[in-house]
Amino acid sequence: MIQCYLLDGDFKETTHDDFSKIAEVVEQNRLAISAIPLEAIIDILGQLGKRILKQSSLNQYQGISYISLWLRKDNLRKICELNYSNLDYLDHFTKINTRLEMYAQPRGIVCHWVAGNMPTLAFFSAVQAILSRNGSIIKVPADYRDLILNILDLLNGIETDIDGNIFYGADIVRSIAIVSFEGKNQLLSAGLSKAADCKLIYGGSEAIKTIAALPQKESCETIIYGPKYSFAVFDQEYIESEQFEDALKNCVTDVALFNQMACSSPHTFFFEKSKYSIEDVADKLKTYFEQLPDNLLYQNKSQWMAANTINERARYLLSSDTGIVKSQGLEWTILINSESSLEEPIFGKCLFIKEVDDVRDTLDHITRKVQAMTVCIADQNDRREFAKDATYRGVDRITTPGHIHDYDLPWDGILPLNRLVRWVILKTEN
Structure with missing residues (x-):
C-alpha cells in the first residue's frame, strides 16, 4: 500500500x-x-x-x-x-x-x-x-x-x-x-x-x-x-598559522552537523608533523567539541551508533599504540592512531586523527568514493596543485573549514x- x-x-x-x-x-x-x-x-x-x-x-x-x-x-x-x-x-x-x-x-x-x-x-x-x-x-x-x-x-x-x-x-x-x-x-x-x-x-x-x-x-x-566518504588534511604551515584555531573550530562544527551521518561529514583528519604534537591537536579539538551548542552536542544516537562508539572506545583504551580523548558521555570521541588510512565511519561525532610526514601522502587513500576534502594548505599554489591531484584521483569537492556541507553544484x-x-x-x- x-x-x-x-x-x-x-x-x-x-x-x-x-x-x-x-x-x-x-x-x-x-x-x-x-x-x-x-x-x-x-x-x-x-x-x-x-x-x-x-x-x-x-x-x-x-x-x-x-x-x-x-x-x-x-x-x-x-x-x-x-x-x-x-x-x-x-x-x-x-x-x-x-x-x-x-x-x-x-x-x-x-x-x-x-x-x-x-x-x-x-x-x-x-x-x-x-x-x-x-x-x-x-x-x-x-x-x-x-x-x-x-x-x-x-x-x-x-x-x-x-x-x-x-x-x-x-x-x-x-x-x-x-x-x-x-x-x-x-x-x-x-x-x-x-x-x-x-x-x-x-x-x-x-x-x-x-x-x-x-x-x-x-x-x-x-x-x-x-555512498561517499569525506575527510580533511592540514599541512605544517597552516597548522602553525593564525588560521589554525578557527579552522579547527569550524571543522568540529562540520563533524557535528547531521550527527556525522551525511556523505559530506568528515571522519578522518590528517595533520602534518608540526610544533604541535598530535596530542596537542586532540586537546584543541576537545575544547571546540565542548563549546558546541546543545543542539549539536546532545543529538540522539541510535542503538547501533551508541554500540559502535562504545566498542571503538574500548578498543582504543585497551591498546598501547593508540590514544583517545572523549566526553564523559557518548557525545563525542577523538581517536588517535598512527595508521595512514581512512577509517571506517563510526558516526555520532567520532573523529579519527592522524599525524603524517607529508599531506601528499594522503593522496594514495583517495578513490571515487571520496566526496569532499577539507584541504588546509597555507600556500594557495600548493593547495591548487594538491586539489588538481586529489580531484584527478576521485574527489568531487575541495572545501574550506566550516563549508564542507554547503550544497554547491556540481555535487x-x-x-x-x-x-x-x-x-x-x-x-x-x-
Whole structure:
C-alpha cells in the first residue's frame, strides 16, 4: 500500500494500490509548472527562503537556516547559469548559430528515492526538479516527511508578478506528490520506477543497486548519488598559522552537523608533523567539541551508533599504540592512531586523527568514493596543485573549514539540472 501525503496540491493522507493515479495527476499538473518562466520560479523560491526563516516550527531541523541562504535569488540564478549556461534556454528556443536554435525541455516526472541521513535532502532534491520545471514523485523517509510537507505548504501561498503576469507557488506544489511505502515491496518499487522519466537516487550501495536495477522506461535518465566518504588534511604551515584555531573550530562544527551521518561529514583528519604534537591537536579539538551548542552536542544516537562508539572506545583504551580523548558521555570521541588510512565511519561525532610526514601522502587513500576534502594548505599554489591531484584521483569537492556541507553544484561531480532537461533543437531555414 502506498501512503500519499500530498497530491494535486492537497495536503491530505490518501492510500493507493499502485502509482497509476499518482503519476496521472502529476503528469497533468506538470504542464502548469512548465509554463512558469524560470525567473518567476526563482522569485517564488526566493520568497520561500525568507518565509522559512520566520517559521519557528522548522528550527528543530538542522540545516534549515542554510536552506534559507541557499534559496537567495542570486544564488539560484548562479546555479541555473552554471547548469544551463544561458537561462533563455529554459523559456524558449534560443539561437546558438545562424541556423540552429536550442530549448531545454523538462524530462517529465522525476521520481526521487531519498535517503534518511539528512533532514533537508528531500527538499534539495525537490528544488532540482522545480528549477528544471519537472513534476515530482518523492519517496520521503518518515522522520523528515513533516519537514518537506511544511516547507511545501509555505510555498503553496506564494505568488509573484512578472511583467504583469501572476505566477503561483501553488502550481509548483500541484506538480509534486509526497509518498511512502515499504521499500521491500518490489511491486510498488517497480511501479515508481516505471512512472519515472528521470530517477534521482540517494542511498547506500545495496539500495542503489536495487533501485537502479528496477524496470524503467527506455528513455529514463538515472542520476545516482551513492555512498561517499569525506575527510580533511592540514599541512605544517597552516597548522602553525593564525588560521589554525578557527579552522579547527569550524571543522568540529562540520563533524557535528547531521550527527556525522551525511556523505559530506568528515571522519578522518590528517595533520602534518608540526610544533604541535598530535596530542596537542586532540586537546584543541576537545575544547571546540565542548563549546558546541546543545543542539549539536546532545543529538540522539541510535542503538547501533551508541554500540559502535562504545566498542571503538574500548578498543582504543585497551591498546598501547593508540590514544583517545572523549566526553564523559557518548557525545563525542577523538581517536588517535598512527595508521595512514581512512577509517571506517563510526558516526555520532567520532573523529579519527592522524599525524603524517607529508599531506601528499594522503593522496594514495583517495578513490571515487571520496566526496569532499577539507584541504588546509597555507600556500594557495600548493593547495591548487594538491586539489588538481586529489580531484584527478576521485574527489568531487575541495572545501574550506566550516563549508564542507554547503550544497554547491556540481555535487558528486554532477551538474544535475543539466541532466534533468532534454536539450532539443530547431533548425531554421536561414
